[in-house]
Amino acid sequence: MGQKVHPVSFRIGYTKTWSSLWYADKKNFGKYLHEDLQIRKHVLKSFQQAAISKVEIERASEKVRVNLHTARPGVIIGRKGADIDRLREELQTVIGNKEVHINIREIKNPALDAQLVSENIALQLEKRIAFRRAMKKAIQQAMDAGGKGMKVQTKGRLAGAEIARSEGYSEGKVPLQTLRADIDYGFAEALTTYGKIGVKVWIYKGEIMKKAETRAPKKEVEIVEEKPAGEKPAEEALHASHA
Template identity: 50%
Template sequence: MGQKVHPEGFRLGVKRKGEKVDYKSAWYSDRDFAELLGEDLRVREHIEKKLSRAGIADVQIKKAAEQGEIVIDIHTARPGIVIGKGGSEVDALRGELEKITKKKVQVNVREVSRPELNAALVAESIAEQLAGRAAFRRTMKRALTSAMRSGAKGARIQCGGRLGGIEMSRQETISEGQVPLHTLDADIQYGFREAKTQMGQIGVKVWINHGVADDTPEAMRR
């Protein structure tokens, strides 16, 4: 049986001098952990469903236990869709989230200036093209080239699923530059999306190296 660890798990809880650890949710509770975690899941599910066409890269949630308030940062490549005309869409979203959580909610919209360097948005773009029956090798190569031209130190793209028909399931991987997945000496961003195609369900995984690459022989062998 394979033992699989989410790539973000390699960097959780690790804090060097002068650095900070960024979690997708920032709150603490001694007694109501399960309830607050379920609240996070409902918030994320609603945002992803309502803003499925807005290019959502990340949703960060912060909670102030004393005031009972929630601050939600939505990182998106298309802020105009999230905000709407005169702020109508974001006001509607805030009201819906307050009904779900029964708390006061503050929504901040953060623009992702370079979507081609965001692993989640790259994975989403590939998944959408595959769902539109695009050739997967050409789509993967185009996304990889765009990321490298935009300044990435390295990138790796993996598509897995029934790419070869009903009888065989396989995965395709392409990479360029350095993407040492198990080192803390590089800022590796990970993204995952699923695409429903006529050939079945396809998973798209993207790793993008934004920082200093680890060029040691041990890292290069991984």
Template identity: 30%
Template sequence: MASERKFVAENIRRVLLKEYLMKTVDRAGFGGVDVQRTPMGTRVTLVTERPGIVIGRRGAAIKSLTKAIEDNFHYDNPQIEVQEVENPNLNAQIMAEKLAFALERGWHFRRAGHSTVRRIMESGARGCLIIISGKLTGERHRTEKFKDGYIKYCGETRLLFVDTGFAVAKLKPGVIGVQVEIMDPDARLPAEIDVMPMDEAIKANPDLEEILRKEDEVSVIAEHPAEEPPPEDDKEEVAE
């Protein structure tokens, strides 16, 4: 039971750290965080759209952030590594934050949803799904979905290839939740296979040619079986 409580407490601490970083480095475009324990301490990998804002002038901002993480979350010797997002339009958390910001500026939810889907798909995503829920047009809660391309909803494929981000837009009628899911452009599904040309397959596996020759011989024998010998009665008649 002690190990289970420790596991739960560690995950709660990581969630609180993620929420803290989302608020602290929102101007830099928060794209995700990864925490790993090392022999030298704790390595915190922070993915942002603009790393220069996180680092600050002469590293002042990142030093202050490191001290805040150590004091508030009690990580041993935290070391922050800042990485820049290669393509922000394929990062679900960044796109969720941008969509929520567009809603707060007064964009209509349909316009903002379709515009975000278009930007994601034009960047090469295999598929995307956007879910906007809250008081969109009236007093009643509504949920609107915007989808394009191919998206997995469950299974190991989703865990490996679907990036998920969540943000909240604060409006006068109430808060609106924004969820963005992006399918990796390089995602390879289990049912997808590549058929290799015969000459390339033989080059890759020299024994394949001999196996195919034996299979051809077996198929020829099956198509043209040997004639059966005549019955014993026919043999006696021939002798007489």
């Protein structure tokens, strides 16, 4: 059986970017990486109901910028910005009193965000909603929101079965091997009384064309035949022979 490569890591450097945007030497690399893991863990644990899809971290000198992609920015900001100020102070304590800036980036269409869709399906499974119904509903919402294609896969003891299995549904097209394809991928786990159920979501939003690939129209090239030096044109040679 062939295995599927991660759609995001497969396209990094082409249509996708890293979640951590910074450079460090060998001495500080492990330290910064550990801090990033602590930041993401703390943010996701503190705001479990905020529908956070992605946490981007940028570094410049002793400053750390955290970009939170969320469908519910009001939950993070809080009343008069109280919650976001508290989060900033907590992160400064976690990473050693460095200057922390937090930016909130709202997700306009949650139905096309694969991570949020997978978490939503997992939440429905925890509430004992039928897994087929949850998958079909998510696919329909994504297609209605403008998606070109979508695939959902659930794996585990579905509906309390004795033997774990995987089931999936798809609609439209999901070109996994096309680098210019804008494919979003998300994964979540549902904690049920029968054990964990994994949920994977692929959403195809269309193709991303780079500027370099936007080709100019072809121009017609006129081919001029060069004659060796001293050779006369055919008409002049014909007149010379008659003379």
